[in-house]
Amino acid sequence: MKKGERRPAVVVFHQSTKDTLLEPIGRGGKPELALALDLVRRGYVTLSPECYIMRSGGSPTQADALARRRPGWTGLGKITFDASRAVDYLESVPEVDKSRIGCIGHSLGAKEVLYALAFEPRYRAGVFNEGGIGLRMSNWTEPWYLTPAMKEHIPAMENHQVLALIAPRPILVMAGNRADSDESWTFVAEARTVYKLLGARDHIGFYNHKGGHTLPPEARELAFKWLDQWLEFEPK
Numbered sequence: 442m443k444k445g446e447r448r449p450a451v452v453v454f455h456q457s458t459k460d461t462l463l464e465p466i467g468r469g470g471k472p473e474l475a476l477a478l479d480l481v482r483r484g485y486v487t488l489s490p491e492c493y494i495m496r497s498g499g500s501p502t503q504a505d506a507l508a509r510r511r512p513g514w515t516g517l518g519k520i521t522f523d524a525s526r527a528v529d530y531l532e533s534v535p536e537v538d539k540s541r542i543g544c545i546g547h548s549l550g551a552k553e554v555l556y557a558l559a560f561e562p563r564y565r566a567g568v569f570n571e572g573g574i575g576l577r578m579s580n581w582t583e584p585w586y587l588t589p590a591m592k593e594h595i596p597a598m599e600n601h602q603v604l605a606l607i608a609p610r611p612i613l614v615m616a617g618n619r620a621d622s623d624e625s626w627t628f629v630a631e632a633r634t635v636y637k638l639l640g641a642r643d644h645i646g647f648y649n650h651k652g653g654h655t656l657p658p659e660a661r662e663l664a665f666k667w668l669d670q671w672l673e674f675e676p677k
Contacts, residue, residue, distance in 0.1 A: 575599060
């Protein structure tokens with residue numbers, strides 16, 4: 442990187458496995474999920490923050506601790522708050538072009554991408570892979586996410602509404618026929634009506650790579666090209 446140069450940055454949200462904290466940098470887990478490492482090699486600045494549920498005691502313990510410390514908060518609210526703090530930090534890094542910050546995530550990380558984009562307008566673009574886009578398709582109502590209290594509001598409230606909040610900023614939703622499948626397209630299609638109204642129909646995409654609960658090479662390359670396009674970056 443040349444002196445004084447500023448580059449786009451990508452926040453890489455991890456999944457929830459024993460390799461969580463090392464996987465994005467290629468030191469554990471699945472090589473195809475070493476997204477931070479691959480993006481750095483591409484020329485991006487990256488940040489891989491730890492989700493609060495991975496701390497001592499795991500998800501249930503951390504959900505209880507959050508309820509005591511911040512009454513009225515949901516775990517997903519905490520996750521979204523932390524996603525905004527990630528942008529705060531990147532904006533303080535001299536090498537980062539703060540007008541070009543994106544995010545990508547798999548599984549738990551995909552959930553973080555959806556809500557980060559919806560509620561933090563400084564994220565310019567993102568990629569969601571295998572997070573279970575629908576509230577009934579994954580474990581969104583666990584105590585460490587939206588809590589069981591959300592169940593009574595489904596289906597009147599669903600994540601196509603959250604997707605619509607992102608418009609007109611770009612998001613790519615990817616499925617692998619595990620947490621997400623061809624059914625996930627219906628959520629994208631609903632949100633797409635809002636994108637069309639804003640003249641941004643091509644800013645929301647869907648792709649089922651059918652590779653299971655991972656991110657195979659062709660899907661990973663598509664995800665990176667999506668970020669390249671919308672963060673206006675020419676990779677090395």
